[in-house]
Amino acid sequence: MGFMDFFKSSWGVHPDDHKRPAADIKTRRIPVPPRVYIPLSQHVGAAARPRVVVGQKVLKGECIAEAQGNISAPIHASTSGTVVAIGEITAPHPSGLPFMAITIESDGEDRWIDLTPIADPFGLSPADLARKVAEAGVVGLGGATFPSAVKLALGLRSKITQLIINGSECEPYLSCDDRLMRDAPSRIIEGIELMMHATGAQEALVGIEDNKPEAIAAMQEAAAGRGKIRICPVPARYPMGSDRQLIVELTGKEVPSDARAADVGVIVHNVGTAYATRQAVYEGRPLVSRLLTLNGGAMGEPGNYEVPIGTLVSDLIAFAGGYKGTAARLIMGGPMMGNVIPHAHVPVVKGTAGILAFNAAEVAEEDARNCIRCGSCVRACPMGLLPLEIVNNIRADKLDGAEQLGLGDCISCGCCSYVCPSHIPLVQYFTHAKGQLWAQERGKLRTEATKKLATKRTERLEREAREKAEAAAKRKAEKAAAAAAAAAKKATSGA
Amino acid sequence: MSPLSMAGSATPAAAPHVPSKASVSRTMFLVQASLVPATLYGFWLYGWPAIFLFLLTVGSCVFWEALCIRLAGRLTKPQLTDGSAILTGWLLAMTLPPWAPWWVAVVGGLLAIVFGKQVFGGLGQNPFNPAMVARVALLVSFPVPLTLWVMPLPISSADAPGFHQSLLITLGALPIPDAVTSASLLGYAKTELSRGLDLAHAMGATHAPAVSYIGERAGSLGETGSLLIAGGGLVLFFLGVITWEIPLAMLLGLAIPALIGHSVNPARFLDAGSHLLSGGAMLGAFFIATDYVTSPSTSKGKLIFGFGCGFITYVIRTWGGYPEGVAFAVLLMNTLTPVIDRVTKPRILGRDKQGRPLQLKD
Ligand code: SF4
Ligand code: SF4
Numbered sequence: 001m002g003f004m005d006f007f008k009s010s011w012g013v014h015p016d017d018h019k020r021p022a023a024d025i026k027t028r029r030i031p032v033p034p035r036v037y038i039p040l041s042q043h044v045g046a047a048a049r050p051r052v053v054v055g056q057k058v059l060k061g062e063c064i065a066e067a068q069g070n071i072s073a074p075i076h077a078s079t080s081g082t083v084v085a086i087g088e089i090t091a092p093h094p095s096g097l098p099f100m101a102i103t104i105e106s107d108g109e110d111r112w113i114d115l116t117p118i119a120d121p122f123g124l125s126p127a128d129l130a131r132k133v134a135e136a137g138v139v140g141l142g143g144a145t146f147p148s149a150v151k152l153a154l155g156l157r158s159k160i161t162q163l164i165i166n167g168s169e170c171e172p173y174l175s176c177d178d179r180l181m182r183d184a185p186s187r188i189i190e191g192i193e194l195m196m197h198a199t200g201a202q203e204a205l206v207g208i209e210d211n212k213p214e215a216i217a218a219m220q221e222a223a224a225g226r227g228k229i230r231i232c233p234v235p236a237r238y239p240m241g242s243d244r245q246l247i248v249e250l251t252g253k254e255v256p257s258d259a260r261a262a263d264v265g266v267i268v269h270n271v272g273t274a275y276a277t278r279q280a281v282y283e284g285r286p287l288v289s290r291l292l293t294l295n296g297g298a299m300g301e302p303g304n305y306e307v308p309i310g311t312l313v314s315d316l317i318a319f320a321g322g323y324k325g326t327a328a329r330l331i332m333g334g335p336m337m338g339n340v341i342p343h344a345h346v347p348v349v350k351g352t353a354g355i356l357a358f359n360a361a362e363v364a365e366e367d368a369r370n371c372i373r374c375g376s377c378v379r380a381c382p383m384g385l386l387p388l389e390i391v392n393n394i395r396a397d398k399l400d401g402a403e404q405l406g407l408g409d410c411i412s413c414g415c416c417s418y419v420c421p422s423h424i425p426l427v428q429y430f431t432h433a434k435g436q437l438w439a440q441e442r443g444k445l446r447t448e449a450t451k452k453l454a455t456k457r458t459e460r461l462e463r464e465a466r467e468k469a470e471a472a473a474k475r476k477a478e479k480a481a482a483a484a485a486a487a488a489k490k491a492t493s494g495a
Numbered sequence: 496m497s498p499l500s501m502a503g504s505a506t507p508a509a510a511p512h513v514p515s516k517a518s519v520s521r522t523m524f525l526v527q528a529s530l531v532p533a534t535l536y537g538f539w540l541y542g543w544p545a546i547f548l549f550l551l552t553v554g555s556c557v558f559w560e561a562l563c564i565r566l567a568g569r570l571t572k573p574q575l576t577d578g579s580a581i582l583t584g585w586l587l588a589m590t591l592p593p594w595a596p597w598w599v600a601v602v603g604g605l606l607a608i609v610f611g612k613q614v615f616g617g618l619g620q621n622p623f624n625p626a627m628v629a630r631v632a633l634l635v636s637f638p639v640p641l642t643l644w645v646m647p648l649p650i651s652s653a654d655a656p657g658f659h660q661s662l663l664i665t666l667g668a669l670p671i672p673d674a675v676t677s678a679s680l681l682g683y684a685k686t687e688l689s690r691g692l693d694l695a696h697a698m699g700a701t702h703a704p705a706v707s708y709i710g711e712r713a714g715s716l717g718e719t720g721s722l723l724i725a726g727g728g729l730v731l732f733f734l735g736v737i738t739w740e741i742p743l744a745m746l747l748g749l750a751i752p753a754l755i756g757h758s759v760n761p762a763r764f765l766d767a768g769s770h771l772l773s774g775g776a777m778l779g780a781f782f783i784a785t786d787y788v789t790s791p792s793t794s795k796g797k798l799i800f801g802f803g804c805g806f807i808t809y810v811i812r813t814w815g816g817y818p819e820g821v822a823f824a825v826l827l828m829n830t831l832t833p834v835i836d837r838v839t840k841p842r843i844l845g846r847d848k849q850g851r852p853l854q855l856k857d
Contacts, residue, residue, distance in 0.1 A: 015513050172513060244844060256853035257845035263855055335512040356512070364514060369577065370619035372519055375792035379738075384841040388792060406843045406850070414511040421517040422619075428509040 011245075011382040012237040013415045015172045015336070017211060022295045023175030025303035027183055030319045032079045032110050036310030037089050037347040038064070039101045043139040044146045045071030050102060056083045059113040061286050064102050067134070073147040074137045076286040078308035081106040089347070101347065104310070115284035122197055126155060129198045129281065136280030137287045137350075142166055142177075142241065142270030143333060145351040148277065151269065154262040155199030161265040163201035164250055165192055165274055167208040167215065168234055168241040171334025174354045176291045177271050179304040181208070181215035184275060185222035191274030192229055194281055199267055204229045205250045206271070211236040238336060239413040243268045245382050257409055272353075293354035294320050297362045298327035307348050313355055314344035327357040336414045369422040377416035377426060383409050387416035387426045394433045399440070402433055410434070519618075523578030525736050529727035530585060530782065536723055537593065537716030540647035543661030545593035545716060548600055551665070552591070555604025556584030563613035579618050583607050586626040586782060589717035590775055590822070591633075594645050596667035599637065603629045623829045624789045630822040644713040646677045677713040680773045681818040684765055693762035717778035721771075728781025737785045740797035741804075745780040746771060748805020756813065764813065774812070775821035779804065783821070789829045796832075796839035803828045 041047035048065035058064060058077040065075040084105045088098035121129055134149030154160065165188075169177040181188060192204050206223070208216050210233045223229045234240055234249050244255050246268065253264045261268055269277075272291065279285045288309055295302045300321025307316055313330070317323065331338040332352055348355075377387035385406045393401035407430060416426040538546050560580035587603050610632070611625030612618065634641045648655040654675075656664060663669035678686065687697035712719060731737045749770050756764030770776060775783065784790060784804045791800050804824045811820025842848050 013515070015511075015515065248844070254853060255845055256855060257843065258852040259845075259855060329508060329512065331512055335510070337510050338512065339510070340508050340512075358512065363508070363512060365508065366514075366518065369519060370617060372522075372579075372619045372787050373789075373792055374522070374787040375738075375797075376517065378792045378841070379794075382844070384843045386792065386836075386840060389836075404850070405840075406846070409843050409845065417509075418511045418513070418515050419517055421519045421522055423518070425509050427511070431509075 010237075011380065011384070011415070012239060013380050013418050014236070015238060015418065017172045017236070018295065019173065019175045019178065019211070022173075022293060022302035022304065023178050023212075027179055027291065027304045027306060028320075029306040030308070030311065030316060032106050032108065032308060033311050033315040034106055035084070035312075036078050036104050036106065036308055037101045037312065038075055038078060038104065038310035039089070039099050039347060039349055040065050040075060041099070042075065042145060042309070042349040042351060043073045044144065045069065045073070045150075047100065048072060048075045050086050052083050052086075052102065054083055054086060057081070057107075058083060058104060059111055061113040061115065061288055063135075063137075063286070064104075067147075071147055071150055073139050073149075074135065074286075075102070076137055076288050077104055078288040078310050079104065079106045080109050080111040101310075112285075117284040118281050121194055121281045126198045126200065127153065129194065133198070133277050133280050136276070136285070138273060138276045138280055139287070139350050140270055141272030141276060141290060141350065141353070143337075143351050143353055144270075145349075148269065148273050151262075151267055152195065152198040154260075154267060155201070158262040159265055160199040160201045160262060160267050161203070162251060162267075163192065163196055163199055163204040164246060164266055164268045165195075165204055165206040165271055166241055166243075166246055166268055167206055167212075167219070167271040168246060169212070170209060170236070170238045170241040171336050171338075171353075172238070173295045173356055174293045174334050175295075176293045176304050176353055178212045178215045179293075180275055180291055181212070181271055182218050185215075185218040187278050188219070188271050188274050189222045189226065189229060190282065191276070191278030193226070194277050195267075195269055195274060196228065201267065202228065206231045207234045207240070207246050207250050208232070209234055209236040209240055238415065239382055239411070242382065242411055242413060244411070287350060290348070290350060290352065292348065292352050294357075295354060296327075296331075296356035297359040298323050298325055298357040299355075300324050307352075309350060310347045312344065313341065313346055313348065316348065316355065317344060317357070323357055325359055328360040329356075329358045329363045331356040331358065336418070337412065366423045368424045371420075371422055371424060374421055376419040376421065380415040380419045382413060382415060383411060385410060387430075391424065391426050391429050394429050399433060399437060403437060407433060407437070519577045519579070522736055523582050525734055526582055526731060526782065527578065527585060529730045530589070530724075531727075533720030533723035533727060534585070534589070534716060536720045537589070539650050540719055541593035541645065541716070542648055542650040542655045543658055544656065544664045547597070547661060547665040548591060548593060548595055549585075549588040549716075551597055551600035552588035552603055553581055553584035555601045556580045556587070556608050559604050559608035560613070563609060564617070567613075567617075577618065580608060583612070583625045586717075586778070587629050589778055589782075590626070590630050590715050592641060592644050593716060594643070594664055594671055595640050597665050598667070599633060599640055603633055606632045619788055621788060622832070624783060624786050624825055627783060627822045627825045627829075631826060634817070634822070642682065643671065644677055644679050644682070644715075645671060645675045646713050647719065648675060679714050679718065679818070680712065680769060681765075681812060684769075685812075685818040688763070694765065695762045714773070715775070717775055717782075718773060721773075721777040724777040724781060728777070731781065731785075737781070738794070738797065740794055741785045741790060741801035742780040744798045744801030745784050745805040745808075746776070748802040748807075749776055749809050750805075752806065752809045752813075770809065770812070774808075774819040776808070779808070779821035779825060784825050784828070789825075789832060791832050791835045791839065793836060793839045793841055795841075796835040799835050799839065800828050800832065803831065 046069040049068045050065045052064045059080045060077055062077045063074050064077050067074045081104045085103040089101045130149045130152040138148040139145045167177050167181055196204055216233050219231045223231050232250055247253055247266055255261050255264055276287050289306055291304055291306055293304050300323055330341045332341050371388055381387055390402045390405045390407055410430045412427055412431055414427045557580045587607055607625040607629035611628035612621045615621040732739055750767045753767035753770040757766045791797055807824035807827055808820040811823055846852055
């Protein structure tokens with residue numbers, strides 16, 4: 001770090017990355033477990049709807065649940081075997097709440113369904129290409145799990161000029177993207193080309209943190225001669241992999257807080273997603289497995305593993321040498337934003353980039369103390385927020401004040417909590433308060449909706465009453481007219 | 496083993512799951528460590544009375560802190576081990592005349608901890624820098640002992656008071672011999688100016704205190720060790736404990752008007768070098784104005800705050816009734832901290848200065 005760097009404002013934090021040695025170990029493939037538990041909701045959006053029944057035989061790659069609605073993704077069998085249950089299991093989430101899943105008992109053959117690769121994908125229209133990706137159930141593999149095809153199709157609505165491929169992998173401990181870029185750089189590049197075709201982007205920028213020199217070199221080699229794909233090393237700094245931050249770093253564009261990246265002509269996809277896209281198109285393979293990192297002080301054999309979706313974490317860890325000593329905490333995802341999982345009987349899902357088993361020393365926690373206003377959180381926040389002021393408002397039950405200070409812009413990256421010398425769980429406050437705000441918002445919407453319904457009803461009743469009255473008046477008038485006419489007739493005839 | 500046992504824990508631990516090195520105690524420790532060279536040097540220059548005064552001041556702060564926390568029924572241990580009371584005492588001791596009597600230390604500790612900090616609710620809640628509250632209250636209430644400076648008598652020299660003699664000095668049982676007392680540079684300059692003498696002559700007189708880079712001059716521990724203080728401050732900066740904004744802005748706030756004034760009328764205005772190396776300028780810039788609790792938390796806010804501290808110091812030194820103004824300047828700027836913080840809110844990514852979402856270009 002040069003001397004002048006001290007004078008630059010610099011968001012973010014630099015935790016010890018702990019990526020090696022796990023990142024340098026060759027990728028291993030885990031054998032098919034006896035049973036896989038495949039949740040129906042592994043993506044942002046509506047859960048998939050099962051299209052198999054208990055007892056049905058399925059092949060690997062067969063669609064077992066289809067997308068429902070505009071934002072959703074289908075789910076495929078990750079091995080061949082028999083559907084033995086469709087019901088609730090523990091979700092891979094700290095709440096430990098049950099979750100709908102399809103359980104498949106493996107027949108041990110791991111036999112693929114007939115695949116339909118596409119030889120010349122560039123002959124397809126962008127929409128057809130996106131459809132192919134959608135059918136393969138590809139979602140954002142960086143952890144966001146947003147259905148990829150929906151994002152690809154944005155190119156049809158907004159003008160996309162740049163595709164950003166996120167290979168920064170800024171979370172400590174995780175190295176699956178690093179590994180993938182070292183192992184399969186040319187496939188990733190092929191995936192990127194497909195994504196460019198689908199979105200209409202003229203150039204692709206691949207952001208890779210400079211703590212991964214091997215990956216940068218491999219990708220540069222694979223991208224050589226394809227001028228439209230540029231490999232861009234970025235400084236290693238958490239949360240560089242966050243969309244808005246990476247976009248600023250690579251393009252200098254700032255996405256307005258109420259807009260999407262696509263509105264400034266940019267779309268961000270993860271390297272793993274590019275790879276999955278390539279597999280879906282050129283091989284016709286749906287997303288049934290993923291690369292993930294096992295790491296942490298209590299992990300027997302840290303490293304990267306190719307794992308069928310739906311494998312229980314306990315099966316996975318048992319294959320990978322079990323625990324080393326006692327695991328004090330299990331985390332799904334990275335240590336900065338990942339979730340604690342209550343136990344290892346939860347399945348690996350599409351968004352699982354890693355499983356960390358931490359020993360007691362790694363999770364040592366200290367009690368929160370008073371804020372000493374040191375400003376560390378202000379300097380660390382990548383969004384330019386004042387975490388200490390926001391938390392003061394939340395503590396005083398002033399949600400409005402917190403919202404005015406930009407609570408809604410918080411990306412829950414955890415930088416503020418990480419640097420706080422008083423160990424105040426700032427991001428926990430923010431997540432909680434955001435939940436409250438959403439609940440309030442929903443409540444407001446609901447009362448508004450009810451009000452609207454009520455006014456409509458009164459209006460209708462009034463209208464009906466009015467119409468009734470008018471009809472009655474009309475009838476009366478007609479009767480009167482008829483009576484008058486009859487009387488007149490009588491009068492004339494009597495004359 | 497299986498981590499199934501964790502299933503019972505009610506609230507799952509929240510991210511982030513990696514601890515950082517940062518802690519309040521570590522911060523306080525680093526600040527104290529970087530004060531050590533200047534402090535030891537001051538001990539050597541001013542001998543046993545300075546050591547006694549230092550120990551008494553720190554001890555008094557810790558005592559009052561413990562008492563307050565005890566009375567408030569709060570936990571004693573984690574609050575005391577954060578080291579903030581020690582630091583307050585330390586900083587206060589660095590600003591006192593090194594041969595001041597014992598009660599200055601005891602009263603100073605009371606003022607700093609009880610009235611400067613605990614009445615507001617303890618660490619993090621106080622609007623004013625506790626050490627400066629004590630410094631100013633002492634100066635205003637007891638101007639004589641608080642302005643009685645002595646020439647350095649290095650502990651190894653023949654004239655230095657021995658252990659016993661020193662104890663008597665600190666206990667106030669032995670008056671400080673006239674021969675060793677001396678005005679500080681700023682005090683001397685002020686007196687001479689008020690006598691209508693011009694500085695060019697006054698500072699040239701043989702008995703005039705001179706800026707001495709190695710600290711051979713009358714002053715507090717924090718004044719004579721100015722360069723060591725600045726060195727300690729730089730260490731803190733490189734360790735990331737403090738940021739550059741406040742020290743730089745404060746020194747500039749002091750130096751710029753001094754440069755202008757001195758070049759316009761050297762007979763009336765002291766030069767920038769004397770200003771920077773005298774009184775509490777260095778200690779103030781690196782260790783006092785940078786106090787987290789009482790300074791703004793934004794980068795721009797710190798620049799404004801620091802510059803204000805430096806400038807007000809210059810104004811008080813030059814036109815005010817007191818020869819030194821760092822403590823007053825810091826307290827004055829402390830009152831502005833909330834306002835500065837409000838007007839220097841950083842821009843949120845994706846929003847303009849007013850907090851409205853950025854406009855799309857086309
Ligand atoms: S969690 Fe929110 S407030 Fe904290 S650093 Fe990240 S964006 Fe800023
Ligand atoms: S990092 Fe913690 S102690 Fe420092 S200002 Fe932020 S909340 Fe306060």
